């Protein structure tokens with residue numbers, strides 16, 4: 001059996017960053033079941049890698065449900081420290097809307113290559129699927145490797161073709177929360193294939209008390225786009241299921257979309273009253289071009305039950321109210337998740353049993369967790385890689401310090 005000071009399981013952003021944080025005089029092995037590192041990292045941000053989010057740290061933390069757990073890791077490994085790792089090797093960054101930070105080359109491969117560059121002192125075993133971890137003083141992995149400390153960074157249970165297959169959840173006795181989809185496109189009750197491809201720009205998506213603004217993309221099976229992905233996490237949080245047990249998740253939820261955020265209901269009603277008099281001969285299908293994307297109008301009018309050929313002067317009070325209501329609260333019934341496209345996993349190793357100051361398990365000494373395998377999840381916009389890098393760094397640093405004591 002080969003012996004190491006620290007074994008890291010999983011060569012995604014969290015595992016790689018853990019390896020980078022470990023003191024270089026320690027004997028470290030990184031075990032990756034794929035034939036290469038960072039498969040999921042490569043597809044982030046559409047191949048451009050939205051590496052982190054540049055909001056000031058307090059605001060950044062406020063974007064997470066589990067900010068108290070994440071706080072120490074975010075302060076230990078800040079955005080500046082992360083970006084400097086790359087700048088020191090010649091890769092700079094650009095910031096786009098909503099503080100999203102990307103490499104200036106807009107290539108996730110450049111990010112991955114620099115990370116790999118930092119791993120020159122580390123043993124990497126590819127095609128190594130960890131299926132068993134025992135502890136007998138030291139850890140014994142697959143009856144093959146002995147390690148004093150183990151860091152589990154095997155990712156979540158979504159986008160499984162990248163290697164994120166949920167293996168890590170069952171490798172230890174650390175308790176799990178329900179495992180759910182997050183940042184996942186939604187399946188609608190109504191068939192939207194006829195209007196697939198349309199984008200509803202700068203609308204507000206409403207679900208229970210949540211209101212998220214952004215673009216909504218209509219797909220063949222339902223809805224997607226950043227705003228929808230973010231609200232999907234709240235729908236998922238609210239639903240009672242567990243990926244590990246339930247093959248299919250049926251939903252009975254409703255979203256309302258404010259298609260016209262620049263006017264409130266009263267302003268719209270007032271405007272309609274005036275315009276319907278002034279422009280009485282205009283057809284409603286043409287008038288709505290002021291408010292809606294052209295190719296969405298027929299669908300909108302069908303849902304509102306109003307004939308597009310109706311002249312404005314002929315629209316009665318009931319129809320006017322219906323138009324206002326539909327523009328401000330256009331309803332979509334949601335019946336499921338398009339689970340194969342779920343970006344990340346909500347839930348995982350319960351944070352109640354992980355020390356936020358070190359990422360060490362409070363149940364088993366010398367065992368650490370990092371990245372998506374942990375319970376927290378963030379919105380779109382660089383927040384999930386931020387979790388992976390910061391918790392990965394903290395886990396590596398803590399394991400390393402403990403050995404050196």
Ligand SMILES: Cc1cc2nc3c(=O)[nH]c(=O)nc-3n(C[C@H](O)[C@H](O)[C@H](O)COP(=O)(O)OP(=O)(O)OC[C@H]3O[C@@H](n4cnc5c(N)ncnc54)[C@H](O)[C@@H]3O)c2cc1C
Pocket residue numbers: 009010011012013014015031032033034037038039040041043044045046049050051052128129130131153154155156159162163164165166167168342343344370371372373381382383384385386388
């Ligand atoms: C399409 C898409 C786009 C995304 N875009 C962004 C973005 O732009 N910005 C952002 O912040 N986040 C983005 N994310 C989320 C981001 O990819 C994840 O948050 C991040 O990859 C999690 O890192 P991780 O290291 O914890 O897990 P992973 O990246 O999943 O890495 C886990 C690794 O562990 C390995 N592994 C698993 N089981 C075993 C085992 N038993 N033995 C050995 N190895 C094992 C896997 O093969 C894998 O390499 C995106 C996700 C998707 C799917």
